[in-house]
Amino acid sequence: MKKNILSALLLLISVGLQAQEKGTLLIRNGTVLTITNGIKENSDVLIKDGKIQKIGTGLKAPSGADVIDAKGMYVMPGIIDAHSHIALSAINEATSPVTAEVSTGDAVNPLDIAIYRALAGGVTLSHAMHGSANAIGGQCETIKHRYGTVDPEELKMKGAPRTIKFALGENPTRVHGSGNGILPRTRMGVEEVFRNSFSEANEYMAGWNEYNAKKNQKGFKGVAPKYDLRLETLADILKGNIIIHCHSYRADEIYMLMQVCKDYGIKRLVFQHVNEGFKVAPELAEFGAMASVFSDWWAYKFEVYYSTAYNATILTENNVVTSINSDSRELIRHLYHEAAKTQKYGSLPNDKALSLITINPAKQLGIDDRVGSLEEGKEGDVAIFKNHPLSIYAVPMYTIVDGIVEFDRENDPADMRIYPNPEEQIDVTIAVSDSEYDRCMQDTEFLFNH
Amino acid sequence: MKLIKNILCAGAVFMAFAGYAQSSKGKSGTFALTNATIETVTNGAIQNGTVVISEGKITAAGTAVTVPSGAEIIDCTGHVIYPGMIEGGSRLGLTEVNSDARTRDFSEIGEVIPQIQALTAVNPNSVLIPVTRVSGVTTSLALPSGGMFPGTAALINLHGYTPNQMYAGFKGIVLNYPQSGRRGRFDRRTDEEINEAAEKALKNLNETWGKLAEYHKLDSTITASGSNEKLDYYPEMEALLPVYRGEMTLLIEVNASNDIRSAIDWVKDKNLKVIFTGVSEGWRVAKELAEANIPVVTGPVLSVPTREYDRYDRPYANPGLMQKAGVKVAIRNNGAENVRNLPYDAGFAATYGMGREEALKAITINSAEIFGLEKELGSIEVGKIANLFIADGDVFETKTQVKHVFIAGWQIPMESRHTKLYDEFLERSPGVKK
Amino acid sequence: MGAVLIEEGVIKSVGKSINIPANAKIIEADSMYIYAGFIDGLSHIGLPKPKEKAIDRSQIKDPANPPNDLSGIQPERLASAMLGPKDKSVSDMRKIGFTTAQAVPHGLMLPGQGTLILLSGETPDQMVYRKETSMYAQLEGAPRRLYPNTVIGVMAKYRELYRQAVQSKDYLKKYNANPAGMVRPEQNFIEEAFYPVIEKKTPVTFRAESVLDIQRALTLKSDLGFDLMLGEVKQGWDVIDKIKASNAKVFLSLDLPEIKEEKQDSEKDEVSASKTESDLEKERLEKRKKEIIDLHYQQASTFKDKGLKFGFSTLEVKPKDIKKNLSKLLEYGMTESDLIAALTTHPAELLGLSTVMGTIDPGKMANLVVTDKPYFDEKSNIRYVIVDGNVQSYEVKKPKKKGTGKDAMPKGKWSYSADTPNGTVTGEIIITGEPDDYSGTISNSQTGQTTDLTEVSVGGGSLSLSFPFDIGGNNIQIQITAEIDGNTFEGNMSVGQLGSFEVEGQSELKK
DSSP, X not given: OHHHHHHHHHHHHHHHHHTSOOOOEEEEEEEEEOSSSXXXXXXXXXXXXXXXXXXXXXXXXXXXXXXXXXXXXXXXXOEEEEEEOTTBSOOOOTTSSBOTTOBGGGGBXXXXXXXXXXXXXXXXXEEEOOOSSSSEEEEEEEEEOOBTBOOHHHHBOTTOOEEXXXXXXXXXXXXXXXXXXXXXXXXXXXHHHHHHHHHHHHHHHHHHHHHHHHTTSTTOOOOOOOOOHHHHHHHHHHTTOEEEEEEEOOHHHHHXXXXXXXXXXXXXXXXXXXXTGGGGHHHHHHHTOEEEEOSSOOSSSGGGTTOOTTHHHXXXXXXXXXXXXXXXXXXXXXXXXHHHHHHHTTOOXXXXXXXXXXXXXXXXXXXXXXXXSOOTTSBOOEEEEESOTTSTTOEEEEEEEXXXXXXXXXXXXXXXXXXXXXXXXTXXXXXXXXXXXXXXXXXXXXXXXX | OHHHHHHHHHHHHHHHHHHHHSOSSOBOSOEEEEEEEEEOSSSOEEEEEEEEEETTEEEEEESSOOOOTTOEEEEOTXXXXXXXXXEEEEOBTTBSSTTOGGGBOSOOSOSBOTTOBHHHHOOTTOTHHHHHHTTTEEEEEEOOOSSSBOEEEEEEESOOSSHHHHEEEEEEEEEEOOOOSBOSTTOBOOHHHHHHHHHHHHXXXXXXXXXXXHHHHHHHHHHHHTOOOOOOXXXXXXXXXXXXXXXXXXXXXXXXXXXXXXXXXXXXXXXOEEEEEEOTTGGXXXXXXXXXXXXXXXXXXXXXXXXXXSOTTHHHHHHHHHHHHTOOEXXXXXXXXXXXXXXXXXXXXXIIIIOHHHHHHTTTHHHHHHTTOTTTSSSOOTTSBOOEEXXXXXXXXXXXXXXXXXETTEEEOSOOHHHHHHHHHTTOXXXXXX | OOEEEEETTEEEEEESSOOOOTTOOOOOOTTOEEEEOEEEEEXXXXXXXXXXOOOOGGGOSOTTSOXXXXXXXXXXXXXXXXXXTTOXXXXXXXXXXXXXXXXXXXXXXXXXXXXEEESOXXXXXXXXXXXXXXXXXXXOOOSTTSSSOSHHHHHHHHHHHHHHHHHHHHHHHHHHHOOTTSXXXXXXHHHXXXXXXXXXXXXXXXXXXXXXXXXXHHHHHHHHOOOEEEEEESSOGGGHHHHHHHTOEEEEESOOOOOOOOOOOHHHXXXXXXXXXXXXXXXXXXXXXXXXXXXXXXXXXXXXXXXXXXXXXXXXXXXXXXXXXXXXXXXXXXXXXXXXXXXXXXXXXXXXXXXXXXXXXXXXXXXXEEESSOXXXXXXXXXXXXXXXXXXXXXXXXXXXXXXXXXXXXXXXXXXXXXXXXXXXXXXXXXXXXXXXXXXXXXOTTTOOEEEOSEXXXXXXXXXXXXXXXXXTEEEEEEEEEEEETTEEEEEEEEGGXXXXXXXXXXXXXX
């Protein structure tokens, strides 16, 4: 009897997974950069039903499988961007200093051409984050770049841990303190917002625990705490079910959040941007907090004036799990080049430099058991380059997600839009490109009308 | 315990010494850069060569070079000497912390203010400048922006303490050519309105130009008559007059293909000295650009396609597509704090069709030629100003380290805020515990 | 050849040889065509867009928790209580054959409860057929700086409100069973408005135009479990299976994209022999644009082919475009009977009205449309529309004489409204003076200021106004250009570089 239920359940799961396309593909004769297990020259990678089945030599393609001849090319795991805002219709619910209840998962936009352009840079997976307008922003979505579908659900990486955006410093204090005249106006206030929120969530949990303990007692007449989606989410952070990804720049505020997390027993903490992370690298390492940084962005605002492009190297050499992210529709197209900058700024060796855009961001998103390296059993997300990916002469040739070729430099047409605009006037051009800095603050421009 | 203390002490002494040795000041004199591969740009690569720098100039370059006595010798075995890279248009020096209006000095009020001088507002002590030059960018064009004629751009060397010391010998007046395209995704004007606005802007431009023609006629008449009469104070027209007469360069910022076509038409028969800048859709009209014989300074190369339906790599390929069509192309980064990435803009162009050799020209000799400074800058040749750098490999390769930089013969200290913070924090002391 | 006998608003008999009572009023429909009255699945008929008031932001203490009328959380409002029987939309829509409609209020995320109306009657009571049909919902955020502002805020708020309502409903049930010793539940109109939805007595009707909004509504449905109606669907062709699996009911938008005929390039003919690269590029792009427009046109037939029954909705389409757009659907795979079904029997079924509406059968309501040629014939005219037995007759309009060259008379008081990124701006325009020497003023509801017009000119039926406007210290010239049609005008308001917004107006004197 039990067995039957189990198999019925299994059936259900496999049906659920069927919705997302999985491919079978043999990549032949490439230089395979596994990241976690060295370099394998002249080797094959066999992906079966979306998973890496075997890495070796002389592998045979199952009948009907596509074959890519990667002779003379470099085969590496699909690049992972731990901080991006592509494929989203909305980024900032900038109307409250705490918006833990919202989720960018509700705004996933599979039609965004930026997904394809990211694929064209070898990026197979990104962390579609809420913006940085609020001290506690919204929950984020880990998405796979399965371009070509109109179904947002197909982009979502099912089973990836929940994550949430926090933000320190200028952005939340400008939006709420200077903009609306409410807490926080200073970095002191930001700390207060966190402590208030977590304390409230603790009380909320206690209230429910008490209610649940008593509700089945005979003659119980009590009232349950009023359902509150914001506090539910904060409680899930306290329970360790959600990883905090915190927008941060200055060393003092980074240190502050670590203290707050210690006080509330929160362990899963990743700092984003973290331009001054290098100043508190030993403390980050001791806490076990991770860092996701820009390769070289600085000076675009005051809190990043005292930065260094050597940040990623210093953090890495101090044993902080570090990644390099884009936060930009432009930069996401060449994260392999951004990672290479750690060789200019600090001479990181190839494997460490490549880890910054593969296994390390996977760790930060809690998905390193599934992606981030080429290992048997992992998901078939692969980027294939002409020339070494850390070379300026690198050209992404194929990008593969779950064994499906999503980008093919030689064969893709120029126009890759899914739904063109039926109203557009052809021949009118967007002559100004997007502002690339601080995409985090999209949807909040109106707050700073000069 | 004592031992550790002693080692720490030794470390501190060493650090202090290193700090002393690494002076923040530039150093002038006679230098001989020996045993180097010399990328002359104009005459191919010379293996095992020597470059001599004296009194700010390159006085010798080649294999059969005698090192002058008293010259400081820098052994460049395994290293490559390149001419200093020239950034063809950025806000470097004109802005410090871009989000802070108090540090932004690149955009003045007014539609027609060609007389406004970017050189005036260049901050020689900007923290951004050392960060840029230690990567081998020795020269950049300080570019004002804003209205139709937002001011006069100036080429500067990234070393010096006054505008005069930095000025590199080229000035050009900027014209933002009327845009017919949408300004961005928040531009909610109808197509008709966009067209109307563009027509109106072109009308304004032509009106200004009409006034200038009048001014030129009056001025010419007075000059011809030899009278002492003076025209009324009219700084805009005075500034534009040399442009009208083809004596000074007009830098026309233009990007959309339709606008480029329109701008080609506009300059035709005017006999102007013209450079097109930006030119992000140049690939669409490369043939027309080549036929019109107008040089371009294009970039940033690392940018997103201007249109949703454009092939993803168009911005990378743009410089090469123009160059192959016969256009003289220089590449710019167009930023401020990260102008140091200029070799990567050129490197992507090289990779996506332009090739190494042409891409290198696009950040050295082509820029110099376009700015009329081919006798002074842009290559390793005897007699040229000693703007050069020494790298341990291919200038485009990301991992390449720049070892020495010379600007106008001054040896530049290889330090910046970024290197100083690295030195201080790689192994922070104290660590976690005090 | 047949006759329909109507008594007290009910169809008594239909056929060739029926007994006609002596006292019956006879409508001669010789060689005419009779259809069941059309049913509009989702509309704002009878509910004109309210004038927007300026938001006094200084009065908002906490932008994260604004008053419900600002956040747009007003599910307790009843469309039936807001009806304006005299509103132009009622006669406009009746004129083209609609006799019944679900009408919903304007608003933001939860504008109120929809109502089912008959397009006739002097009072709201007479119009309303069913008081509450569904809870109307949109993925529409509060004005800037107010919570919930974006789609992610709106989605979260739906979940929270719904679950709070489930919670309070459960508590209320317990309380009602045995209140002794229990804390009295507070009255909460918003939560109460959810109760019929939770009990599945009424569905939620989501306005879901884009392929993304459709799926967002489906996500909320699957998270929360309510019955769902999708309205104003414009881009559903790729997600039909998903809609089907959810059992949602569907009303497709009658608003269609237009193919603008591009002007022929005169040069093009000369060089047609050798096409340039940019000609080829343009051709490719035109082709893709045509393809996507075709997909919009084919949407109805694609739904039909997939076996999904649907009606139509008219939130966006202008009444004068409806017949033209229906003809477009005919060209793209729908047959006349498909279209009639989507206008009559299918919406009747989807709205639970099959026993009383949708066909011309004895016992059904006398909602009929009478035309002089088959409805979809280009030259057909509607001669009678009968709603609930009330007959409205229409004369065949003689073609308007065009080009009389006479200028419109703009003089007088007009009310206007313009959709801007800051919300809807309303106000009054007063024009005085004589032709060639007009002047006037314009008021602005958001700023509360009245400004002199710097230019008023009229050429034929077009009106052009301009006036200065202060935006953060910058003086910008705003230009309105509009076409006057009787006592209304429609056009654009352009605000310098900031863009152009639709503006419409109505004469206050002639109303």
